[in-house]
Amino acid sequence: MSLPGNAREGESRRVATVRDVAQRAGVSQATAARALGGYGSVSERARRRVLDAASALSYQPNDVARALASGAKRTIGLIVADVENPFFAAAARGLSDVVETHGYTLLLANSDENIERERAAIEAIRTRVDGFVLSPSSDASGAALAAQHSQVVLLDRGIRGLSVDTVTVENAAGARRAVEHLLGLGHRRIGAVADSPDIHSTEQRLRGYRAALRTAGIPDEPELVSIGDSTQQGGYEAATRLLGRRPLPEALFATSNFMTAGAVRAIRELGLRLARDIALVGFDDTDWATLIEPPITVVRQPVAEMGRKAGELIMERLRGSSAPARRVRLRTELVIRRSAGEP
Amino acid sequence: MSLPGNAREGESRRVATVRDVAQRAGVSQATAARALGGYGSVSERARRRVLDAASALSYQPNDVARALASGAKRTIGLIVADVENPFFAAAARGLSDVVETHGYTLLLANSDENIERERAAIEAIRTRVDGFVLSPSSDASGAALAAQHSQVVLLDRGIRGLSVDTVTVENAAGARRAVEHLLGLGHRRIGAVADSPDIHSTEQRLRGYRAALRTAGIPDEPELVSIGDSTQQGGYEAATRLLGRRPLPEALFATSNFMTAGAVRAIRELGLRLARDIALVGFDDTDWATLIEPPITVVRQPVAEMGRKAGELIMERLRGSSAPARRVRLRTELVIRRSAGEP
DNA sequence: CTGAAAGCGCTAACAG
């Protein structure tokens, strides 16, 4: 095989177009286009000739032209807070897998958990996509903007009052379950290491946390929930603050993978021992949860499945469904390991 | 703010086009297009009228039409083995940040470390992108295909004989450094937990590993390098195999983040103690490397920087540069923690 | 089933 370098300016020999194929096949452009595009009807004989001509010219349909003419861009925009977050990476993967099977591709953008950037990203790719999958930041304006001209499905976070397909997990129930587990192990003063409650899923998780405490008859102690940025560093800071209080909380509930990591770091740095000195349960499972000692008890969510489901929903919409908005809530699972202490 | 649902079939009110804007502004379509597109020259007076009309009609340029007419798609295709790999996620992030500043967006695809899928992905998005950034699988055919009609820059892995811009790190030197560190700590029988040597970067890292041993006068023991898939599971299996040998290797060098994670898991499961029973150094730093005890000594690579650099290179090419292919090799850094044992 | 012709919405000469 020859290994040419990059296509240089000069040598850009024109690529074959439908017109070229038609000419070589001896049919009209329309017929060639029909055979190539797989629409309309073409006699078997004509189809053969066209297909032969096409392969002889190594014809490749121009997707941009196709999109302009037909209006179908076969592209869906994915806007997440941060692809570097394994949660979003895994969801992106699931989504990617399903849309690809339908011949769609993914346009990716990061919003950095920032509504301005989210809106900017939407504006920037709006005309190139048929639909959006997004995990909306704090307010609804981005999602509303996206929904204005495209189909949209919300991932991981809902938006009250916006009637749009949504894929989430049972955040409140999962969090509640986690805290009940802590409670069952005898812990009473349970702190929460959380990112912004403006994030819908975080808000729900905090709600579950509070519900569990309330049900157990434990008085509300607002200073036991510590808020940080949605990064490991943010989790570290929030946890450090919490662990500075006296008396020390007996247990911590972390609302996301990054918050969990930050909490572990803070606990380590303060010379505390996980489980023995302080119990921990995190929301969202991670690769490293079982690599550390003791392994971390977590609320596992079906992340890839969330992405896949979002893909199915958006594909249905693009196929023309105008069914009422669907809210898919996937179940979570408490995976008991040893960071919360043993019974 | 009103929160409408998804755009429904019927209500798709036409969006304003340049023609509409021109009409309202009372100028020709061309003038409107010029004012809107920011090219050619337009009198200040005309520009104002056009811009006013545009905002009155909330005109949004149609990028697809623009791409077809101009040939510039303002999109670059990113093809990585797997976005779920934090290495690629971080590189994607760096890349995304720079191309976005230039008004470009990213089309994402996963190749799963599989040349067929890589080629399919390239074919699938070929006509929609101006260039590709890809981390090529085993053979050169994908990269060659991409380079045929687009600009391409290779990320993380080079390809011998293909004259294309490439961003890598000093893989051999980094690996060598890691193994020398192990050697310096007194370890002699050093195993390698590696993914496929068909992957260019892995091959280089293995080369560095061997060079270090050779220099130290340690006889080559081919059965000390164990190969697995490029996943944590693959690393686990490869490491488990290695740790089944007697005498037990004294140390392990893992060629990637996933291989390192797999090695840690295998070590744990066999009841071995990191550092005490077996030393470990991994290539590529991770979030959790300092979360586990002992923290893992690693060869850190400037991952985001790699993505950014790739972005700069591709942007230069798209700007028309026809400079000879550049091979950027970023430096790595041995971050000594405690998994290799202490002096 | 097939061809002719009209766009999709924009950029890009080319005159003036």
Place this chain on the structure above:
DNA sequence: CTGTTAGCGCTTTCAG
């Protein structure tokens, strides 16, 4: 500086 005129490559009526 501005208008006119062609397309970009494909899909989509509309006749036949």
